Amino acid sequence: IEGILFFSDLSGLEAGEEERKNKAKAILIEESSRPYCLTNESPMRLIFIKLSSQLFYFGIAYHHISGDAFSTKIYYQFLTDFYNNRQNLDEKYQCIGTKDYFEALKREEIYSDQEK
Secondary structure (H helix, E strand, O other): OOOOEEEEEOOOOOOOHHHHHHHHHHHHHHHHHOOOOOOOOOOEEEEEEEOOOOOEEEEEEEOHHHOOHHHHHHHHHHHHHHHOOOOOHHHHOOOOOHHHHHHHHHOOOOOOHHHO
């Protein structure tokens, strides 16, 4: 996804694991800190960094216009559900109006008691 997805493969670096992790953290900070030009790029960036065949870093950076603390929780819950291959993602994450959304919150359809 051009303009949204940033991928960096550090697995081939002739460096130790700790050095690759430090480089990955620097990339995450750099991509997260880079200013947005909303006239020609997405207000969200997905950052994947491969450190080895089994170790990846993932980050999400977004302009405040595309999310806030409330929606961030939903983003991460969706990604967790997607990663864990949960069923019925379409039903759980369908677009609903604000009034309906708050009613769903009250009915605990979106968050469990632990997350409220």
